[in-house]
Amino acid sequence: MRAVVQRVTKASVTVGGEQVSSIGRGLCVLLGISAEDTQKDAEYMVRKVLNLRLFEDESGRAWSKSVMERDFEVLCVSQFTLQCVLKGNKPDFHLAMPAELAQPFYGSILENMRSAYKPEMIKDGEFGAFMQVHIQNDGPVTVDLTSPAGPTDPKQLSKQEKQQQRKEKTRSKGPSESGRDRGAPRSKQDPSASSGAEGDVSSEREP
């Protein structure tokens, strides 16, 4: 699971010219779910988004406070293009979780975020719709997150990060306990289906 987290002064989503969602200060999270993601990836992402220290404290000290500690909002938007693999210059999205599985999974991630923080502070886009996401990136401050349970990430982690994760696991009191054990499919996709995605299917899958 990958997320692009942007610190924002404000952000909103419009569909067909109509505003469907908006936040003030906080985080805009573009979330890309891969076909291999499970509840563990979701728990990591919810925990990191809510606890990342991307805000200053009251005295102006940078990188001190999380979105929850500052009582700011989160606008989360599903973004399968983050699971892009480049074939030369052509993006291919066969690693993304298919929409019919991704939609309920994405919904459960939002629910976990709401129960770990406050329901009214977590806003959403419109899954599968063609949206305009208006982002006022504040700084700018942008952070890329990849869940450690993802296929590529363990190699990216420093030793220190792994130790940190173990520590966090042992003292875990995050949204993980309350989360449903969804158990998204770990199995490989049908290779014929994914090869079909190179041409028409990837073209069909509009943002």
Added chain:
Amino acid sequence: MRAVVQRVTKASVTVGGEQVSSIGRGLCVLLGISAEDTQKDAEYMVRKVLNLRLFEDESGRAWSKSVMERDFEVLCVSQFTLQCVLKGNKPDFHLAMPAELAQPFYGSILENMRSAYKPEMIKDGEFGAFMQVHIQNDGPVTVDLTSPAGPTDPKQLSKQEKQQQRKEKTRSKGPSESGRDRGAPRSKQDPSASSGAEGDVSSEREP
């Protein structure tokens, strides 16, 4: 080198309430340079940003055309926070290229982008300034790019992508030839300096 590439309907940068830059349809590129990046990473990034097929063609076929082929614009903004390493929930930026080296390097990347496309189509933020980056993400469509010469990336590449790169290298006629061989520092940073960055230094480094 990492980049978050967002397809936009429009985008602009304001500093202190005044607009310093703006584009219409095209790409907003947030670019994070690591201390280990060299001219090779820069060449990859320039080539991918300009040639990535993130736009539809005239008949509406998605993922067909690049920003250059559609004659759209690019707003590029330096974003060292993309070189973030998490220490628990605290971002640490000691992997980012120090600003005094990153500024001329970033400048050379913009120049390469301008000479590979058209100078007037590549807009910039204001290096080191506290900016508001207004992004109207169109879709949304967001792609994460990591240059293959970067420290973590080779493990992320599929076999197919590596083959593709070799192919591209042999028929290379991108901006690489015209680019200056800048030779950014490959040496490790002073460990005392980077450990100092955990607390005060990372706080000092405002976006």
